[in-house]
Every structure is written in structure tokens, then in C-alpha cells.
Amino acid sequence: MSYLELAGLQKRYGNSVAVDDVSLLVEQGEAVALLGPSGCGKTTTLRMLAGLIEPNHGTMTLDGSEITRLPAHKRNMGYVFQSYALFPHLSVGRNIAFGLEERGVSRAEIDKRVQEGLALVRLSGLEQRRPKELSGGQQQRVALARALVIQPSVLLLDESLSNLDAKLRDAMRHEIRSIQRTLGITTLFVTHDQVEALTMCDRIAVMHRGRIAQIGNAEDIYDRPATRFVAEFVGRANVLPLARDAQGRATVWEQPVPVEPTQNADLFVRPQRMRIVPVSEPAGGDTARLTGRVLRSVFVGDHVEVLVEGAGGQLTVEMPSGSTAPTEGTEVAVVWPRAESRVFAREAT
Amino acid sequence: MTASRRLPLLLIPATLLLLVVYVWPSLGLFRNAFNEVGPTGAMVEAWSLATARATFHDSFTFELTLNSLWLSAVSTLIALCLAYPVSLFLFRTDSRFRGLLAVVAILPMLVSGVVRVFGWLAILGDRGLVNTTLQSLGLITTPLKLVFNWTGVTIGLAESIMPYMILALLAGFGRLDRTLEEAARSLGASPFRTFRRVTLPLSLPAIALAAGLGFVLSMSAYITPKLLGGGRVFVLATEIFEQATTNTNWPVAAVLAIYTLILLLVLLVVSNLVARRLQR
Amino acid sequence: MLTRRLVIQSGLATIAMPAVLRAQTLSGQITLMSYAGIFQDNYTKAVIEPFQQAHPGVKVNFVPGGSSAQMVGSVRAQKADPQTDVVIMDVTTSSIGNLEGLFEKLTPAEFPVLNELLPEARAAGGEFGPAVTFDHLVIVQDAALNPQIAKLADLWRPDLKGQIALAAPPNIQGLALTAMTEKMAGGDYRKSIDAAMKKLKELAPGVNTFDPNPDGYSLILNGVAKVATGWNARAQLYSDQTGGKINALLPPEGSVFQVNTINLTAGSKNRAAAAAFVAHALSQGAQKAFTERMFYAPTNGMADIDAKALGRTAASPENRARMIPVDWNEILKVRDQWNNRWRREVIAAAR
Numbered sequence: 001m002s003y004l005e006l007a008g009l010q011k012r013y014g015n016s017v018a019v020d021d022v023s024l025l026v027e028q029g030e031a032v033a034l035l036g037p038s039g040c041g042k043t044t045t046l047r048m049l050a051g052l053i054e055p056n057h058g059t060m061t062l063d064g065s066e067i068t069r070l071p072a073h074k075r076n077m078g079y080v081f082q083s084y085a086l087f088p089h090l091s092v093g094r095n096i097a098f099g100l101e102e103r104g105v106s107r108a109e110i111d112k113r114v115q116e117g118l119a120l121v122r123l124s125g126l127e128q129r130r131p132k133e134l135s136g137g138q139q140q141r142v143a144l145a146r147a148l149v150i151q152p153s154v155l156l157l158d159e160s161l162s163n164l165d166a167k168l169r170d171a172m173r174h175e176i177r178s179i180q181r182t183l184g185i186t187t188l189f190v191t192h193d194q195v196e197a198l199t200m201c202d203r204i205a206v207m208h209r210g211r212i213a214q215i216g217n218a219e220d221i222y223d224r225p226a227t228r229f230v231a232e233f234v235g236r237a238n239v240l241p242l243a244r245d246a247q248g249r250a251t252v253w254e255q256p257v258p259v260e261p262t263q264n265a266d267l268f269v270r271p272q273r274m275r276i277v278p279v280s281e282p283a284g285g286d287t288a289r290l291t292g293r294v295l296r297s298v299f300v301g302d303h304v305e306v307l308v309e310g311a312g313g314q315l316t317v318e319m320p321s322g323s324t325a326p327t328e329g330t331e332v333a334v335v336w337p338r339a340e341s342r343v344f345a346r347e348a349t
Numbered sequence: 350m351t352a353s354r355r356l357p358l359l360l361i362p363a364t365l366l367l368l369v370v371y372v373w374p375s376l377g378l379f380r381n382a383f384n385e386v387g388p389t390g391a392m393v394e395a396w397s398l399a400t401a402r403a404t405f406h407d408s409f410t411f412e413l414t415l416n417s418l419w420l421s422a423v424s425t426l427i428a429l430c431l432a433y434p435v436s437l438f439l440f441r442t443d444s445r446f447r448g449l450l451a452v453v454a455i456l457p458m459l460v461s462g463v464v465r466v467f468g469w470l471a472i473l474g475d476r477g478l479v480n481t482t483l484q485s486l487g488l489i490t491t492p493l494k495l496v497f498n499w500t501g502v503t504i505g506l507a508e509s510i511m512p513y514m515i516l517a518l519l520a521g522f523g524r525l526d527r528t529l530e531e532a533a534r535s536l537g538a539s540p541f542r543t544f545r546r547v548t549l550p551l552s553l554p555a556i557a558l559a560a561g562l563g564f565v566l567s568m569s570a571y572i573t574p575k576l577l578g579g580g581r582v583f584v585l586a587t588e589i590f591e592q593a594t595t596n597t598n599w600p601v602a603a604v605l606a607i608y609t610l611i612l613l614l615v616l617l618v619v620s621n622l623v624a625r626r627l628q629r
Numbered sequence: 630m631l632t633r634r635l636v637i638q639s640g641l642a643t644i645a646m647p648a649v650l651r652a653q654t655l656s657g658q659i660t661l662m663s664y665a666g667i668f669q670d671n672y673t674k675a676v677i678e679p680f681q682q683a684h685p686g687v688k689v690n691f692v693p694g695g696s697s698a699q700m701v702g703s704v705r706a707q708k709a710d711p712q713t714d715v716v717i718m719d720v721t722t723s724s725i726g727n728l729e730g731l732f733e734k735l736t737p738a739e740f741p742v743l744n745e746l747l748p749e750a751r752a753a754g755g756e757f758g759p760a761v762t763f764d765h766l767v768i769v770q771d772a773a774l775n776p777q778i779a780k781l782a783d784l785w786r787p788d789l790k791g792q793i794a795l796a797a798p799p800n801i802q803g804l805a806l807t808a809m810t811e812k813m814a815g816g817d818y819r820k821s822i823d824a825a826m827k828k829l830k831e832l833a834p835g836v837n838t839f840d841p842n843p844d845g846y847s848l849i850l851n852g853v854a855k856v857a858t859g860w861n862a863r864a865q866l867y868s869d870q871t872g873g874k875i876n877a878l879l880p881p882e883g884s885v886f887q888v889n890t891i892n893l894t895a896g897s898k899n900r901a902a903a904a905a906f907v908a909h910a911l912s913q914g915a916q917k918a919f920t921e922r923m924f925y926a927p928t929n930g931m932a933d934i935d936a937k938a939l940g941r942t943a944a945s946p947e948n949r950a951r952m953i954p955v956d957w958n959e960i961l962k963v964r965d966q967w968n969n970r971w972r973r974e975v976i977a978a979a980r
Contacts, residue, residue, distance in 0.1 A: 050531075050535050051534070051535075052531050052534065052535070071534075071539075072531070072534040072535055073534050073535075073536075073537050073538055073539050073540075073542075073543075074537075075535075076537070077535055078535070079531070079532065079535035081528055081531070081532060083526075083528055085526070085528040085529050085531070085532035086532075087529060087532070087533075087547060088524060088529075088551070089550045089551060098533065098536050098538075098546075099536035099537050102536060102537035102538045102542060103537055146536065147535075147536075150536060150537065156535075387728065388961075388962050389724060389725065389728065389958060389961040389962055390721075390725045390961055390964070391724075391725045391728035391729050392705070392725075392729060409969065409972070470853075474853060475791065475837075475853070476852060476853075491791075492791075494791075497837055497838040497839075575840070575842075576842050578840065579837065579838035579839055579840055580796075580797050580838055580839025580840030580976065581838075581839060581976055581979060583972065591799060593698075593702070594695070594696060594698050594699050594702065595696065595698050595799045595800060596698065596799050596964070596965075596968075597698040597701055597702060597722055597725055599702070599705075
């Protein structure tokens with residue numbers, strides 16, 4: 001039995017279904033990301049877990065006891081809201097103390113734990129401030145401390161970094177991950193940002209249209225996407241329409257590729273897994289190969305993007321920066337290991 | 350001229366209107382306050398403080414002030430207790446009937462004060478809805494005195510200021526955020542504790558605003574105390590009217606009117622200060 | 630200058646001409662201000678329309694002026710540029726207007742009809758506009774009330790508790806009731822109203838309202854009260870109009886006259902027509918017509934009024950004997966004092 005179990009959760013609003021059927025097992029101390037585009041039902045799932053909304057169907061079990069109908073204030077979940085939701089009329093210290101006061105913890109213990117909480121998020125000395133006197137990053141950390149000092153059974157983070165600027169977000173990402181690891185706290189992290197999901201969590205549940213499309217660790221999701229949606233949503237992919245030639249072989253750009261011939265399907269290959277070689281270099285046994293003309297090369301800092309045009313379209317190859325980019329207009333061959341090829345059917349529209 | 354420097358031009362129509370319909374008559378009022386009244390009620394043109402002195406030496410003026418303040422305080426409190434939950438509901442609800450419900454809540458505002466008062470007479474009178482119901486239930490034998498006294502005026506006033514207070518509360522609920530209440534719930538606060546520790550403190554500025562408005566409206570209300578008071582309820586507004594239109598005593602009416610105006614201004618300033626303080 | 634001479638000549642001619650001849654040359658509009666509602670309706674029929682028939686060139690506009698105090702207020706506000714030519718209102722307010730110079734003095738030389746008036750009608754206005762109607766305070770009661778009230782003292786009957794609507798001072802009904810109660814208790818209002826205060830204080834807890842709105846007659850007809858103070862003329866008319874649902878009682882202990890005076894506004898823009906109207910209103914014909922129509926007692930002693938109608942006014946000899954002589958100008962001086970005593974002693978006992 002897992003520490004946290006969600007089984008068949010469903011939430012409808014009138015005729016629209018926010019969460020269709022979500023089942024998820026989370027182990028104690030594990031950090032799981034709910035990743036997906038807006039409207040996929042990830043926040044709804046988190047809110048059901050916190051008890052802020054009631055599911056229409058399904059059950060939630062925490063540490064062996066069912067919590068499906070338990071009111072929010074009895075669930076002991078630390079919820080960090082996207083907007084932080086700091087109480088504007090209370091000081092930073094009183095904000096952090098709020099949950100402890102509601103639990104009837106003694107004044108001395110509260111003071112001690114508030115100090116610990118402030119230290120944990122490196123805000124010691126700011127307890128007298130009002131939330132609006134703090135920067136966005138500081139507010140974020142107060143919200144985190146407030147959720148952590150109650151020693152929650154599960155920490156729920158709802159798009160918690162999306163209101164911060166890029167640099168701060170990077171720093172907070174590592175900070176939260178290290179706090180989570182240090183405290184060994186079970187964490188559910190809702191995000192639409194795949195980098196956050198990939199870097200902060202042990203496992204990722206990719207959500208699509210109210211269901212979990214795939215669940216696994218970062219490599220599983222990235223290298224072995226289970227569905228076309230996952231492949232498209234996580235990371236970048238060259239989507240190459242598959243056709244069939246006279247001999248019945250699968251082709252891309254009218255050149256044979258070593259995959260099963262399939263009707264109405266596309267070939268997915270990650271740009272990083274592709275290499276550019278001279279046309280003269282012959283194809284190896286376990287590689288796939290396409291030829292085309294270099295349209296242009298763009299230096300993006302940590303890598304170079306090369307856009308290659310073939311008979312039926314374009315693809316992008318990511319080369320490590322430092323390698324010499326081929327000049328525009330050159331005929332080149334693009335090669336990749338056969339194992340990096342994924343074929344997904346086109347969605348019926 | 351830049352657009353922002355031309356902006357005050359927008360105030361001209363309203364200012365002109367105010368000058369004609371408010372400032373000019375107020376000056377007349379001011380003038381009348383310095384006139385005197387002869388023994389049989391004839392007005393004597395003068396520049397004297399005799400009327401004002403006599404008015405403020407009369408202990409009845411003090412009594413009227415207390416009556417007005419007390420009536421306004423009680424009516425405002427009752428109206429607030431009723432308006433607050435309604436406003437909170439309207440502020441929160443996702444119902445598609447929200448607009449309709451809001452209109453229903455402020456509908457009494459659109460009904461003439463006199464009509465509303467006669468409605469209350471029909472409900473609260475000796476043979477009104479309340480008394481006949483209580484009597485048929487056997488709870489009382491003689492009708493309760495619910496109109497033509499302070500009780501009736503307080504009920505009527507509370508009802509008449511409620512719509513205004515609902516609007517003021519809705520306008521003042523700016524800082525009230527559903528997420529803050531959810532945060533409190535997630536931190537272990539029961540719904541009641543959440544209300545006490547988050548919702549209520551955050552709506553205090555709105556409450557101050559609404560209470561200030563309700564109080565000022567009650568202080569200046571005339572129709573309700575006049576028609577529901579049965580001649581037993583003496584407040585500043587009724588006395589001003591009585592002095593002006595029954596006693597033909599314009600100087601005393603003017604003195605009382607200016608006095609009431611000053612009281613109201615002070616009250617408005619105080620309630621604004623309180624609201625602003627709570628906002629911080 | 631020709632035109633100027635013409636004006637002066639015609640002006641002199643006007644003064645020299647007998648009244649009857651003069652009337653034929655009247656023209657233009659005049660504005661009469663007085664009470665709205667049934668007073669306006671009946672006064673228009675009984676007095677204004679015959680006047681307009683006699684003077685086809687004159688149009689009389691009736692402007693409802695609210696209460697008497699509001700009317701004197703209007704005339705006061707228009708002092709610099711009068712918009713009203715004739716005002717009919719209560720003597721307590723017209724006397725204020727007289728003191729403030731809002732109205733003209735009337736002389737018997739110009740208004741011979743003054744000589745036909747009862748002495749108290751002349752006295753009401755002094756040198757100014759005289760009384761045009763007499764009315765008196767009555768106890769108005771629900772015709773279904775059993776037993777009916779037969780005297781003022783019956784108001785204190787225990788079964789009427791909570792059923793009484795009376796208009797407290799500064800309303801003049803309240804002032805009149807005070808004088809009547811003092812008389813009933815054996816006193817004289819000119820000396821003291823202590824006895825009245827004592828009696829009224831006992832009555833107070835049983836009073837439903839001290840400020841009947843819109844008036845006592847309506848409250849009885851609507852079932853809110855069973856007894857009210859009221860004015861005879863209106864009570865009689867409402868009684869007729871409702872098929873006898875209310876009755877008016879002139880208490881045997883005595884009643885007080887309410888006096889309406891007719892006043893010619895100082896600075897009237899059509900003074901000739903206004904003066905003619907005042908004379909008409911006081912004439913025997915107009916007095917007879919209005920009394921028979923609305924039961925106000927006539928102020929013209931020579932008016933020949935139908936005995937049946939006269940019996941319903943205070944003018945019948947039997948009723949006249951019951952009237953308490955009241956000088957409203959004297960009461961005006963003590964009005965504030967009475968008002969204060971009502972508030973502190975009577976109404977305070979009724980909370």
C-alpha cells in the first residue's frame with residue numbers, strides 16, 4: 001500500500017469534465033509533478049486532494065485512511081498557492097504562525113517553529129514585515145514556510161514558481177528541491193513547466209484532458225513518451241509525416257526510414273538525438289538517415305540549431321555548441337540511432 | 350494644453366449644477382439662521398445669533414441629537430447584520446442568477462420611501478401580517494406595538510438603508526480573496542475560524558465604509574421617522590421639517606439644519622478616516 | 630404723452646366707477662393658493678366657477694399650497710416677486726404674514742362686504758384679510774364603534790386604548806384639543822393648561838399615533854384607528870362620501886373654531902381682479918354655496934343658508950353656544966410652550 005493513493009478521481013462542472021479519471025500512487029517522501037497544459041485538470045486534482053473541492057467520484061487515501069470526505073482543515077496538507085495567498089493583514093511571523101495557532105500549539109513552541117521556518121527559507125529577521133513589503137521571491141518563501149511549519153502530511157505546490165522571474169525561479173527550484181529532500185516530505189507539484197517537473201521531482205505524471213497520459217521518471221517521459229501528446233508536450237520533437245513507397249517501406253521525404261510502415265502516422269525524433277554528417281558518409285546498420293539541404297544555422301548559446309529542408313518539409317537538429325555548423329545551402333545527411341525513432345498515429349480530427 | 354490639464358473641465362457641469370441647486374439654497378439657509386422670530390412666529394430680518402443661542406440653550410436640541418445618533422446607530426447595526434451576509438453571498442456566488450439577485454437586493458432603493466413605509470405599516474400594524482400571525486398562533490393576545498414608535502422607525506430605517514449598505518460592502522470587499530480563505534482552511538482553520546480570522550478582518554474597511562454611509566443616511570432620513578414614528582419619534586430631521594413647515598419658524602429650522610450638516614460632515618470624515626486606517 | 634395720460638385717466642375712472650361697472654372691465658389671470666384635495670374641488674365648484682362666469686375675462690388658477698405654514702412660506706419666499714394674488718389659509722399663519730407685510734390691509738371703503746361679516750370674522754384678521762370660513766374641531770369616530778362617543782371625556786374610555794389618532798401640537802388640532810381638554814377639566818387655557826396636561830398624560834398610552842398620516846379620517850376608514858381628532862367640514866364631507874362610515878361629534882364640553890382667512894397678497898400683479906375675487910368670496914352668495922357644499926360655517930352673517938346644512942356647521946345656534954372663545958393670536962404666543970409640554974409630559978408618557 002502506498003502512502004498516498006488517488007483512485008478514479010473525477011470532477012465535473014455541469015457538462016464539462018475537469019478531471020475525468022485520475023489514479024495515482026505516491027510513496028512517502030516522494031516528489032511527484034503533475035505536468036500538463038492549462039485546463040488539463042492538474043490544479044483541480046490538487047484542490048481535491050487538499051479538500052478545497054469535492055470529487056464527484058473516486059477516493060483518496062492517506063497513510064491507510066480514507067480522506068475523501070474529510071474537510072480541508074482536518075487534512076493537514078501544506079498548500080502553497082500560485083498567488084501565495086499570504087494574509088495581507090498579518091505580519092510575516094503571524095502568517096507563518098497561523099497554522100500552528102489553529103492547532104493550539106503553545107506560544108513558545110510557535111515562536112520556536114516560526115523562527116525555524118524563517119531560517120529554513122532564509123528570511124530570518126523579517127517576521128515583523130507585512131507581506132506587501134516583501135519581494136515576490138520573499139513572499140513565495142513565506143508561503144512555503146507557512147505550509148511547512150505545520151509539518152504537513154503532504155506538501156502541495158500549485159504553480160508556485162510561475163509568478164517569479166526566470167533567474168529567481170531557477171534559484172527557488174533548487175531551494176525547494178533541497179528542502180523537500182532534507183525534510184523528506186511527500187510533495188505534489190502542479191506545473192505546466194516541464195523543466196520544473198523534470199528537475200524538481202522524482203516522478204512526473206503528464207496530464208492531458210483530465211487523465212494521466214503517462215507517469216514515470218524524467219528519462220521515461222522524455223525518451224520513451226507513451227503517447228503522441230506526451231511526445232509533443234515534453235521537450236521538442238521533429239514530427240515527420242510517414243508515407244509508404246512502392247515496395248511497401250516506410251518513407252519520410254520519399255526516403256526510406258527503418259520503422260514499421262503505418263497508415264496516418266508521424267515519426268518523432270528528438271533534435272538532440274540527431275547528428276549531421278556529410279552526404280558521402282554511408283549509413284550504419286542501426287542508424288536512420290535522411291538527406292536534405294541546410295536552410296540555416298542559429299547559434300542559441302548552449303547549442304546550435306540547424307534547420308534542414310528536405311523534399312517534404314523541414315527538421316531541426318541540435319548540435320552541441322562548439323561544433324562547426326554546416327554552411328547554408330550544403331547538402332547534408334541527418335542520422336540518428338534507430339532506437340530513437342517513435343511512431344505515433346495522427347489524431348483523428 | 351495637455352489632456353490631463355483639461356481633465357478638470359469634466360467637473361464643470363456637475364459643479365454648476367451643485368452651485369445652482371445646492372450651494373445657492375444653502376446660502377439662503379445660512380442667511381435664515383441669523384434671523385429672529387417674534388413672539389407670534391413672524392420672522393424678523395436681522396444679523397443676530399439670538400436664534401442659535403436659544404436653540405442650543407434648549408435641552409431639547411441635545412435630546413434630539415442623542416435621539417438621532419442612537420436611532421442611526423441601532424438602525425445601522427441592524428442593517429449591517431443583515432446586509433453583510435447578503436453582500437458576502439453576492440460577492441462570492443458563481444450562480445448565473447447573481448445579477449438578478451443583486452438587483453433584488455437593492456430593489457428597495459428604487460421604490461419610493463413613502464410607498465415602502467406604507468408597506469411596513471401593512472406588515473407591522475396592529476392588524477398587520479406580524480400581529481395577525483402571532484395572534485392566530487396564540488402567541489400573543491393583544492397586538493404588539495410595532496409601528497408609530499421607535500421600534501417601527503428602527504425597522505423601517507434599517508430596511509431603507511440596507512440596499513445602500515449592500516452596495517457599499519460590495520464595493521469595499523476589494524481585498525477579500527477566496528484564495529485567502531482557502532489558505533486558512535488548508536492551514537487548519539475551520540470555516541468559522543476562517544471567517545473570524547480572515548474574512549472578517551479583511552472586510553473591516555468595507556464594513557466601516559458601509560456603516561458610515563448607513564449612519565449618515567439614517568441621520569438625514571425624514572420620511573421613515575415621520576411616517577412610522579406616530580409623532581413619538583423626535584429626531585433632528587423631523588424637527589427641522591416641523592419647524593420649517595408647521596411652525597413657520599425658518600430661523601430655528603436653519604440653525605438646526607446647519608448644525609445637522611456639521612454633524613454629518615464630522616461623521617463622514619471620521620468614518621473615512623477609520624476606513625482608511627483599516628485599509629492599511 | 631398720450632398713452633400715459635390715457636392710463637392715468639382710465640385709472641382715475643376705474644376708482645370713480647361703481648363696483649358693478651368696474652367688474653365688467655376686469656381681465657387677466659389671478660392665482661389663488663389654498664388647500665388641496667376636497668377643499669380645492671369644492672371651492673372651485675362653489676366659489677371660483679361662479680366668479681369666472683360673472684367675470685369672463687378673468688381666469689382663476691387654483692394652486693395647492695400644502696399646509697398653511699407652507700403657504701405662508703411660499704408667499705414669504707416670493708416677497709420680492711409675488712406669484713400669488715389671493716391666499717386662503719389658517720389664521721395662525723396669516724397673522725404671521727400680516728406682521729411680515731406679506732398681505733394688504735382691506736378697508737370697508739373698498740370692500741363694503743366687510744360690513745356684512747360677523748364681528749368675529751372681522752376680528753380674526755384685524756385690519757387685514759378677514760375670516761372666510763369657520764370650522765371647528767370634532768371627534769371623528771368609526772360609525773361601527775359601539776357605544777358611540779358622546780362627549781370628549783369618552784376618549785378616556787378603556788375600550789378605546791390603542792384606537793385613538795390625534796394630531797399633537799404644533800399641529801393646530803393639538804392646540805385646539807389642549808384648550809378643549811382644559812375646559813373639560815374645569816380650567817381656562819388662558820390661565821393654565823396643567824389640568825389638560827394631566828388628563829392628556831393619562832390618555833397618552835392609549836394613543837395609537839400622535840401624527841396621523843395622511844389624516845385621522847383616512848386612518849379610521851382604513852381601520853388603523855377608531856377615533857381621531859378632525860375638522861368638522863371635512864369630517865362631514867367624508868361621512869357623506871363614504872355613506873356614513875364615519876361620524877363627527879361636536880363635544881358637549883365645547884369645541885374651538887378653526888378660522889381660515891382670505892388674504893390679498895401685497896404687490897399682486899392683478900390687484901383689481903384679486904380684490905374682486907376677495908369681495909366675491911366673502912359675498913352672501915359664495916358663502917351660502919360653499920357652506921351648503923362643504924359645511925364650513927359662513928363668515929358672512931347675512932348669508933341665507935339652508936337650515937339642514939347650517940345644522941351640520943358650528944353656525945347653528947345650538948352649536949354656537951358650545952364654542953369656546955379662542956384668540957388664536959394669544960395661543961400663538963404660547964404655542965412653543967404648549968408644544969414643549971406635550972413632548973415632555975404627554976408624548977413622553979406614551980413611549
